[in-house]
Amino acid sequence: MIRTYFSDCFNTSPEALEGYGAFNISLVNDLPVFVDPFLIFNSSDSQYQQLHRGMIQYLQFLRDKSISGGIDGGLLKAWFYFGEVEQNWLGYSLVGNKGTGLGKRFAESLNANLHTIFSNFGSEQVTKGSHLEKLCLIEEGIGRDNISDFTTNLIKEFLLEYTQDFARQFIAPALRAMFSVNRVRFSYDTESWETDQYELPVWQGDFVLLTPRNILTKDETWISKKDMVRSYHNIAASIPNDQLRAQVNNYFRQVLPIDPNKAEVEKAIARVFREYPELIEYYIRYKEDRGDQAVAISDKKMTEVECLFIEQLARFRDLLHASTAFYYRGFNTYEETRERISFLKDVIENKDGYRLFYTDGKPIGTEKDLQLAFRLTWFATPSDVSPETNDGRGPVDFKISRGSHDKTLVEFKLASNTKLKRNLEKQLEIYKKAHNTDRGFKVILYFTLSQYQRVQRILKELECEDDQHIVLIDARDDNKPSASVA
Numbered sequence: 001m002i003r004t005y006f007s008d009c010f011n012t013s014p015e016a017l018e019g020y021g022a023f024n025i026s027l028v029n030d031l032p033v034f035v036d037p038f039l040i041f042n043s044s045d046s047q048y049q050q051l052h053r054g055m056i057q058y059l060q061f062l063r064d065k066s067i068s069g070g071i072d073g074g075l076l077k078a079w080f081y082f083g084e085v086e087q088n089w090l091g092y093s094l095v096g097n098k099g100t101g102l103g104k105r106f107a108e109s110l111n112a113n114l115h116t117i118f119s120n121f122g123s124e125q126v127t128k129g130s131h132l133e134k135l136c137l138i139e140e141g142i143g144r145d146n147i148s149d150f151t152t153n154l155i156k157e158f159l160l161e162y163t164q165d166f167a168r169q170f171i172a173p174a175l176r177a178m179f180s181v182n183r184v185r186f187s188y189d190t191e192s193w194e195t196d197q198y199e200l201p202v203w204q205g206d207f208v209l210l211t212p213r214n215i216l217t218k219d220e221t222w223i224s225k226k227d228m229v230r231s232y233h234n235i236a237a238s239i240p241n242d243q244l245r246a247q248v249n250n251y252f253r254q255v256l257p258i259d260p261n262k263a264e265v266e267k268a269i270a271r272v273f274r275e276y277p278e279l280i281e282y283y284i285r286y287k288e289d290r291g292d293q294a295v296a297i298s299d300k301k302m303t304e305v306e307c308l309f310i311e312q313l314a315r316f317r318d319l320l321h322a323s324t325a326f327y328y329r330g331f332n333t334y335e336e337t338r339e340r341i342s343f344l345k346d347v348i349e350n351k352d353g354y355r356l357f358y359t360d361g362k363p364i365g366t367e368k369d370l371q372l373a374f375r376l377t378w379f380a381t382p383s384d385v386s387p388e389t390n391d392g393r394g395p396v397d398f399k400i401s402r403g404s405h406d407k408t409l410v411e412f413k414l415a416s417n418t419k420l421k422r423n424l425e426k427q428l429e430i431y432k433k434a435h436n437t438d439r440g441f442k443v444i445l446y447f448t449l450s451q452y453q454r455v456q457r458i459l460k461e462l463e464c465e466d467d468q469h470i471v472l473i474d475a476r477d478d479n480k481p482s483a484s485v486a
Contacts, residue, residue: 004028004376005310006208010201012170020166022210023302024310025089027203029375031309032368033090034148037132038222039215039298040155042291047158048215055154056130058186059114060122066114078192080107082153082183088209090152090216091145102149109139117277126281128288133223137273137280144221152211157185160198163210167201177202218301222294228283232269235283248276304364309372312356316373319351333383333400333408334439340377341410341441345473348373348445354475363447365475370412370445371397408439415446415472421458424470442470449476 003009006025007017017024025031037055040048062079065071071079082102084091114121117138121130132150136142152159160181167176176199183193200207220226228235236252239245256268273279287294331339347353356373357365371387375398378385386399398410413420424442446452455472459465 004314006201006210009203010171010175016170017166017210020170020210021212021214022162022166023213023216024306025208025210026309027089027208029372030089030091031305033216033218033302033305034144034221035090035151035155035211035215036144036217036221036294036298037147037151038287038291038294039217040151041129041131042222042288042294043214051155051158052129055132055151056122058154059118059130059132061186061188062110063114063118063121066111067119071111076107076111080110082106082150084149085152085156085159085209087207088152088159088211090148090211102146102153106142106146106150109142110135113138117280124281126278127284131223131284133221134280134284136221137223137225137228137283138277144219144224147221153183156181156183157196159209159211160184160196160200162212163200163208164198166210167199171201175201177207179207181207213302214295214299216302217298218305222291222298223284223287227287228273228280229266229269231283231286232272235279235286238286239279239282244276244278248272248279251275308356308364308369313373313376316347316353316356316376319347319353333402333406336381336383337400337408337410337441340374341443341471344374344377344443345471349474349480352480354477354480357445357447357475358477361477363475363477365414365445365447367397367412367414367417370414370443374398374410374412374443408441410441410443412443412445415444415451415455420444420455421462424458424464425462440469443473444470445473445475447475447477449478452476 004026005014006012006027007014009027014024023033037052040055041052043049065075065079081104084102113135117134124130133147136144136147178197178199179202180195180197182195184196185194186192187194198207200209202208236245236248239248252268252272255271257264260268344353348356353373357363357369375385375387382402384399384401386401387397396409397412399407400410401407411423413423417423444455446455452472452474456465459467459470464470
């Protein structure tokens with residue numbers, strides 16, 4: 001059996017994890033879910049409420065130090081820099097669990113904004129509480145992964161104890177070990193992070209952390225910049241101060257071009273928030289008042305994740321594993337890549353693998369999902385499989401290599417991609433030149449007949465309908481023998 005998930009690797013049942021409330025992580029690559037601090041804030045669980053107070057206490061400490069001045073480079077690193085807690089196996093990594101963490105840019109952004117947007121932390125007048133997500137509302141490039149990493153660092157002690165308790169109940173002693181873990185909790189007496197000892201599940205020489213399912217979400221966190229822009233008109237209408245409301249509406253009309261497109265409307269809204277930052281408080285209150293929706297939506301999204309990335313991906317993995325000989329064939333990277341793409345295509349089209357990309361009869365698959373499925377075909381290979389490799393012309397989805405002289409590239413696209421024609425025409429050729437190889441494949445996944453016909457038209461226009469390096473995969477559910485029982 002190919003061991004993929006926590007339950008596989010530690011000989012415990014998925015039901016035990018579910019009963020404990022923990023998410024069944026993959027130990028092959030990260031799964032694209034994130035810790036949402038709002039779900040901690042909004043919970044009626046006293047332990048979660050205490051966690052949120054601890055998070056806010058630390059930000060208040062940073063705010064006070066920032067305002068008083070005198071934070072040198074060493075203290076900035078000690079207090080404001082945070083590495084990714086990679087042992088929870090959550091996030092974007094397609095191979096392993098190594099992320100970038102929260103470095104200099106995040107630290108400097110946080111330090112700078114503690115003087116302004118965080119200056120009233122703990123004594124807000126409009127909102128019901130304090131929210132560290134404010135940082136992603138005003139800073140470009142700070143999103144759900146950064147907020148999730150920051151939150152995970154601030155609740156690390158809880159996650160360690162949570163995992164240790166599960167391990168001692170359900171995991172054999174041979175699969176546990178004692179670890180000395182740094183940056184567990186912050187001492188306000190010494191103003192430094194402390195180290196502590198924990199007995200934890202051990203996997204490939206490192207410990208593994210479990211995370212409660214009910215603080216996780218997929219897609220955006222409940223409080224996010226995209227949602228704030230989308231909710232602008234509701235926020236503006238909810239301002240109780242009629243003078244401020246009139247000023248906001250007047251400014252919006254001034255900065256909005258005549259006959260604006262969507263991008264120009266969003267740009268105008270962003271200008272309003274910069275001009276009237278107090279609107280951020282009204283947006284957060286708007287989201288607080290709808291906190292029950294956050295819980296319901298998160299639960300639905302996590303059910304989709306479990307269906308797609310655990311239940312259906314496990315079935316996909318088992319289909320691959322059933323063809324044991326597949327993993328032990330020896331080719332150069334070009335032949336090996338072609339073989340594995342062909343196998344992936346066969347599993348999706350002829351062995352119910354298409355179900356991986358559906359929930360409740362609707363296609364929800366993304367290019368990332370297709371990449372993740374492709375990654376699962378690369379067990380037992382002498383090749384190096386590197387996702388999102390960037391050699392100066394932008395990242396390519398996968399580079400398969402055996403040294404500098406044997407490299408093959410793979411790009412994945414959905415047929416619904418609006419830039420498909422341009423990508424087919426230019427992208428892979430640029431990547432092949434940048435990576436010094438003339439070998440590469442384009443893999444296109446389609447869900448409907450109309451998508452297939454669109455791809456065929458594009459290939460004909462580009463005079464490459466017979467190109468063997470462009471592979472179409474049929475993920476339709478209306479033309480499969482088993483569709484009626486899907």
